[in-house]
Amino acid sequence: MPRPSRSTARNQKPRSAPERYLTYELEALPGLEAVAEAELREVPQVRGGGPLEGGGVRFQFAGDPARLERLRGAVAVYRVASWDVPRPKALMGHQVLGELTRFLAEVARQGGHTSFRLSAAGRDSDTYQRLAEMLSEGLELPYRPDDGELLVRFRPGALEAGWDVLARTTPRPLSARRWRACNMEGGLNATIAYAMHRLAGQRERDRIFNPMCGSGTLLIERALMGPLDAMVGVDTSPEAIRCAQTNIQAAGRRIEVAQVDALNTGLPDRSFDLTVADLPWGDAIGSHGGNAELYPLFLREMHRLTSLHGRLVVLTHEIRLFEQVLRAQSRWEAQELFQVYSGGHHPKAYLLWK
Numbered sequence: 327m328p329r330p331s332r333s334t335a336r337n338q339k340p341r342s343a344p345e346r347y348l349t350y351e352l353e354a355l356p357g358l359e360a361v362a363e364a365e366l367r368e369v370p371q372v373r374g375g376g377p378l379e380g381g382g383v384r385f386q387f388a389g390d391p392a393r394l395e396r397l398r399g400a401v402a403v404y405r406v407a408s409w410d411v412p413r414p415k416a417l418m419g420h421q422v423l424g425e426l427t428r429f430l431a432e433v434a435r436q437g438g439h440t441s442f443r444l445s446a447a448g449r450d451s452d453t454y455q456r457l458a459e460m461l462s463e464g465l466e467l468p469y470r471p472d473d474g475e476l477l478v479r480f481r482p483g484a485l486e487a488g489w490d491v492l493a494r495t496t497p498r499p500l501s502a503r504r505w506r507a508c509n510m511e512g513g514l515n516a517t518i519a520y521a522m523h524r525l526a527g528q529r530e531r532d533r534i535f536n537p538m539c540g541s542g543t544l545l546i547e548r549a550l551m552g553p554l555d556a557m558v559g560v561d562t563s564p565e566a567i568r569c570a571q572t573n574i575q576a577a578g579r580r581i582e583v584a585q586v587d588a589l590n591t592g593l594p595d596r597s598f599d600l601t602v603a604d605l606p607w608g609d610a611i612g613s614h615g616g617n618a619e620l621y622p623l624f625l626r627e628m629h630r631l632t633s634l635h636g637r638l639v640v641l642t643h644e645i646r647l648f649e650q651v652l653r654a655q656s657r658w659e660a661q662e663l664f665q666v667y668s669g670g671h672h673p674k675a676y677l678l679w680k
């Protein structure tokens with residue numbers, strides 16, 4: 327039998343239609359777990375859980391699974407089932423295989439997945455190959471090892487002995503936004519953009535500036551988070567501006583973007599209450615030498631453009647350079663917000679205020 331989570335067993339109430347709490351796990355980029363968990367706590371009918379040792383946040387949820395698809399700080403959400411078996415081979419036993427197949431079929435039916443794949447240490451072993459064949463038959467879904475939509479992960483139990491099976495609830499990760507019709511080298515992971523805005527705070531009266539907007543990630547994520555007064559993005563690259571416009575249209579939003587140098591906008595002093603910037607990191611975009619010139623000029627010009635009680639949120643992978651530049655100036659107070667691990671990089675985000 328799949329183990330009922332303890333909390334489900336203990337909290338069942340004698341009602342005609344008891345709430346059915348199912349077990350889930352949320353995956354966030356390393357460094358953004360707290361942001362993702364804070365967002366999760368705002369969802370009604372979520373309970374229990376907490377961070378797991380190896381990453382991820384385990385929780386129970388009794389609502390419509392589609393509600394979890396609206397999480398913006400998570401990379402992905404998985405349904406979780408656990409079996410008290412000593413090794414994966416035992417998942418192919420008649421009874422357990424039936425339970426596993428029913429569990430995965432329910433996730434696939436809710437998520438509309440049209441194929442599946444497995445992720446496990448030793449995935450290419452005979453055991454997993456045989457399991458894939460059996461599941462393909464039971465689920466009536468093709469097994470596509472490289473790009474199957476229903477991602478099924480196998481791992482030793484995170485909380486108890488046995489094996490956990492995690493099934494991703496959506497065919498694509500939540501971080502792969504539907505609005506991203508145009509990809510750009512150096513494009514920001516949308517969950518990082520969400521985290522930057524969440525920690526900057528949302529104010530309806532904010533006039534927001536996104537210098538160096540690239541493909542528009544920070545603009546679109548903010549627009550999706552709620553009301554604001556005004557927002558504009560600029561970039562010197564015409565391709566970036568075209569890319570941002572494509573994405574903004576795909577998101578169904580109206581956001582002004584323009585091909586303008588962020589350091590020479592010609593805008594009056596104190597035009598913005600919040601500036602959010604993903605600076606060139608000096609690898610895919612820009613160079614270290616260029617950044618050594620750009621960063622001090624950027625901090626000076628953003629100070630001019632920021633209102634008296636305004637704030638500036640900056641993300642960069644050039645941490646040593648940025649901190650050097652911060653120490654050498656006296657205009658801004660600064661606080662580190664997070665350091666995140668994403669795509670082989672580990673950029674830091676900072677909050678600056680006057």
Ligand SMILES: C[S@@+](CC[C@H](N)C(=O)[O-])C[C@H]1O[C@@H](n2cnc3c(N)ncnc32)[C@H](O)[C@@H]1O
Binds near residue numbers: 515
């Ligand atoms: C790291 S990328 C931004 C990526 C963006 N956050 C996204 O999600 O696509 C940095 C961007 O800064 C732009 N840029 C560099 N110097 C600039 C400047 N002085 N003014 C405006 N844009 C600039 C580059 O063209 C590039 O698109």
